[in-house]
Amino acid sequence: MGALHSGHLALIGEALQVCDLAVVSIFVNPTQFNNFSDLEKYPRHLEHDVLKIQAAYPDTLVFAPDVNDIYGAHVEAENFDFGSITKFMEGEFRTGHFNGVGTIVKRLFNIVKPDYAFFGEKDFQQLRVIQKLVEITQQPVQIVGCKTQREASGLAKSSRNERLSATQKEEAKIIYEALQMVSTNFKKNSIADLKKQVELLFKAQPNFELEYFEIADVKDLVPCISKKPNTKYRAFIAAFVNQVRLIDNLALNY
Numbered sequence: 001m002g003a004l005h006s007g008h009l010a011l012i013g014e015a016l017q018v019c020d021l022a023v024v025s026i027f028v029n030p031t032q033f034n035n036f037s038d039l040e041k042y043p044r045h046l047e048h049d050v051l052k053i054q055a056a057y058p059d060t061l062v063f064a065p066d067v068n069d070i071y072g073a074h075v076e077a078e079n080f081d082f083g084s085i086t087k088f089m090e091g092e093f094r095t096g097h098f099n100g101v102g103t104i105v106k107r108l109f110n111i112v113k114p115d116y117a118f119f120g121e122k123d124f125q126q127l128r129v130i131q132k133l134v135e136i137t138q139q140p141v142q143i144v145g146c147k148t149q150r151e152a153s154g155l156a157k158s159s160r161n162e163r164l165s166a167t168q169k170e171e172a173k174i175i176y177e178a179l180q181m182v183s184t185n186f187k188k189n190s191i192a193d194l195k196k197q198v199e200l201l202f203k204a205q206p207n208f209e210l211e212y213f214e215i216a217d218v219k220d221l222v223p224c225i226s227k228k229p230n231t232k233y234r235a236f237i238a239a240f241v242n243q244v245r246l247i248d249n250l251a252l253n254y
């Protein structure tokens, strides 16, 4: 969606390891925003983004359609059945969000017809949704998940970080610290205790409001209340700093 940072550039780097040519889509997709102010305030720097891409990967194509190109007169999302993957977390707190993501990604794939498409693990639930989308639509594209790029503090790079003051950005490392604490304690503590630990950490930071903290299996993304053997889990957080909503997640070893 633009306002490029090194997390986005890393996706292009990964693409060029596998592909002869990369196409970068830059489109702030209205149908995936459930909050008008979030859409309105979403950072937009198309010319600057193009210069950044040109400097780092000169042969890369940029596809930056406008809303009319994609939607015509009907700026509406299609309905998809992604099953359990969209029932919780982002799906629960951003109503309609994943239908909007599914709609735009399906259309971008139809237009660009890529062999591979690269998405960040920072938006892990979105990555699972897109894997499910290509299963449903039978689009012949291989989806590749790419590691989350972080600031030195651990904060996940995100376009929305631009809306934070320097102090808020520094304080926002609490999100990754919480995930790391959960990862360290995951084997020895119950899920209920881990939740309490995260809630306490956030209570001590009055500028932050925890929207959700969940531990979910990576396949179905259903929040779990007890650990099952032979299951891979991740911890997920969404939190507000003033009005800015940030998300992050981390794989857990069990």
Ligand SMILES: Nc1ncnc2c1ncn2[C@@H]1O[C@H](COP(=O)(O)OP(=O)(O)OP(=O)(O)O)[C@@H](O)[C@H]1O
Pocket (backbone or CB within 6 Å): 001, 002, 007, 008, 010, 011, 118, 119, 120, 121, 122, 123, 146, 147, 148, 149, 150, 156, 157, 158, 159, 160, 161
């Ligand atoms: N820190 C990151 N590391 C790796 N990939 C990332 C990172 N941040 C974003 N991406 C990926 O880049 C792609 C484009 O993301 P998008 O344009 O929504 O930016 P964003 O930085 O996630 O913005 P925001 O978090 O404010 O929504 C997505 O696949 C997303 O997962």
Ligand SMILES: CC(C)(CO)[C@@H](O)C(=O)[O-]
Pocket (backbone or CB within 6 Å): 001, 027, 029, 032, 101, 104, 105, 123, 126
């Ligand atoms: C997948 C996506 C391009 C759909 O607009 C967007 O949600 C993003 O960049 O993460």
Ligand code: BAL
Pocket (backbone or CB within 6 Å): 032, 033, 123, 126
């Ligand atoms: N970065 C994922 C898409 C969104 O926040 O709308």
